């Protein structure tokens with residue numbers, strides 16, 4: 509069957525499903541204090557990049573602590589399809605034998621990206637400067653997300669695209685070699701777009717520059733340097749300027765992936781909200797471009813202590829001790845949004861139980877994540893009995909002052925829209941509710957945090 513026919517078929521299947529197949533509904537009910545010590549899985553952003561950069565280095569990269577979630581496994585499958593060896597050892601160490609920058613092979617089938625925006629956008633960048641044609645497909649959620657933001661800069665380097673009129677998957681990318689080095693100023697604060705352009709620059713002779721008016725997570729910069737790429741990072745007129753020198757040669761690395769702060773976030777909020785909790789979450793990555801949620805929760809009165817601050821794999825890490833706290837509403841400064849962009853769903857849950865009003869603004873990007881997270885969380889929290897107002901760019905939440913939310917009424921379920929963070933945030937709402945919160949589907953949780961439900965139960969055991 510030709511690629512485009514196969515693709516269309518997969519896409520029709522994808523679009524028909526607005527939940528995992530079959531869906532796994534579940535009611536999350538009141539739970540006891542969270543105590544003891546837990547560890548969350550490895551950072552998703554760092555895990556994706558470890559595999560991609562390992563696949564471009566000549567020799568063996570070893571990765572421990574890799575997140576074995578569906579999104580990262582989609583990246584691993586794609587890199588295998590383009591010639592790298594990506595294997596998990598019995599000791600859970602991943603070994604990646606790369607092909608070298610410029611030497612990716614033509615995949616012989618569509619690259620199936622599942623639910624993962626990071627895989628899709630970063631791989632589009634990587635492939636754009638290789639003489640490769642690749643088809644990208646995704647699930648119903650990913651197939652609605654905007655790819656124009658990467659198509660624009662990658663077209664400037666000379667790559668060409670066939671996508672639907674809305675610039676969404678399924679999408680065919682024709683890479684180009686030699687590609688043209690560009691200077692690109694990010695029109696949206698997006699680490700995925702920044703990374704796509706920098707990764708394209710790896711196999712582009714000359715200097716590819718990204719200008720970042722609003723700083724976003726800097727894992728790509730740290731890791732590209734770690735793998736031996738020449739990268740200049742400076743500041744001009746208050747904007748970050750990142751220049752990568754191509755064509756780069758990458759050296760294999762030993763990487764230890766720190767725990768994901770975006771996954772730790774659910775346990776931090778759960779421990780703050782459940783009476784009697786005193787929980788230590790070990791080995792949490794605290795890169796300043798990621799960790800703003802913990803500062804906002806402290807401003808709300810949350811007791812979150814950093815123990816044994818150290819460095820793991822070139823990233824700041826600490827164990828977080830979190831104790832039950834009475835929270836108060838705050839106005840969240842929109843300047844911190846990029847440093848906690850994935851944490852708003854669970855912050856909204858904290859706000860719903862805080863004393864007084866929490867206001868958030870500058871959250872337009874939340875509307876183009878796995879779901880429209882402003883609409884999805886407003887609907888979910890209202891269904892569970894919270895007082896929420898939705899604006900174009902944020903939510904205003906009037907908290908209960910600690911009184912449990914009633915929970916979802918008999919027969920009603922929160923719609924999770926194939927969005928892992930909506931599912932986990934509302935699971936946390938469930939464990940502090942009076943009657944429990946029913947979710948239509950917990951399947952999506954496996955994209956970023958396959959052990960979430962088990963860990964949540966064990967933390968209260």
Ligand SMILES: O=C(O)C1=C[C@@H](OP(=O)(O)O)[C@@H](O)[C@H](O)C1
Pocket residue numbers: 552553554626697698699700701703725849850873
């Ligand atoms: O670069 C990354 O690893 C990510 C960047 C963010 O997306 P945007 O760049 O679209 O903001 C974030 O939401 C996503 O979970 C992971």
Ligand SMILES: C=C(OP(=O)(O)O)C(=O)O
Pocket residue numbers: 579623624625626627850877878929956
């Ligand atoms: C937005 C997210 O991921 P991605 O863009 O990779 O799908 C997320 O994990 O919250």
